[in-house]
Amino acid sequence: MSAETFFCEYCGYNSTSRERCTHCGRDIENLFDQPAGFRVPLAGKLTLRLHDPADAALAWKDAADVWKHEEETQPDWGIPRQLEHFRTAAPTVEVYGMDYMVSALQKALGERGTVSFEAIAHEDWPFRRPKYQLPRPPTVPRARR
Ligand SMILES: [Zn+2]
Numbered sequence: 538m539s540a541e542t543f544f545c546e547y548c549g550y551n552s553t554s555r556e557r558c559t560h561c562g563r564d565i566e567n568l569f570d571q572p573a574g575f576r577v578p579l580a581g582k583l584t585l586r587l588h589d590p591a592d593a594a595l596a597w598k599d600a601a602d603v604w605k606h607e608e609e610t611q612p613d614w615g616i617p618r619q620l621e622h623f624r625t626a627a628p629t630v631e632v633y634g635m636d637y638m639v640s641a642l643q644k645a646l647g648e649r650g651t652v653s654f655e656a657i658a659h660e661d662w663p664f665r666r667p668k669y670q671l672p673r674p675p676t677v678p679r680a681r682r
Pocket of ligand 1: 552
């Protein structure tokens with residue numbers, strides 16, 4: 538056996554197991570499915586769960602800051618904004634996005650909760666992703682003299 542280690546994106550330490558981080562215990566197998574740099578982001582549902590619902594106000598505010606940034610840097614998503622999902626006292630929040638957002642959201646929650654991801658194709662999201670529409674051609678004045 539080699540002494541190969543695997544970097545855990547969740548806790549920032551190296552793990553000696555490819556499946557489960559030997560430092561924080563998280564399932565990290567999916568981090569290594571694709572060679573680095575060649576990963577195609579997966580669309581799907583992100584579920585954020587708090588250990589203690591009493592943390593909701595502050596934890597969701599922190600997560601919303603991260604989410605807002607994602608929405609602002611992805612203006613061409615063509616999906617409804619989901620920022621309002623974080624305005625809740627519930628211990629669980631579900632949003633639809635890309636898998637690479639998991640680590641940023643997990644970082645925002647820190648020890649307060651967990652973020653899980655379930656791959657769901659865009660077509661199967663609960664709201665339709667509007668088809669891309671070509672911009673209307675500019676209206677040309679008919680009689681220009
Ligand atoms: Zn870890």
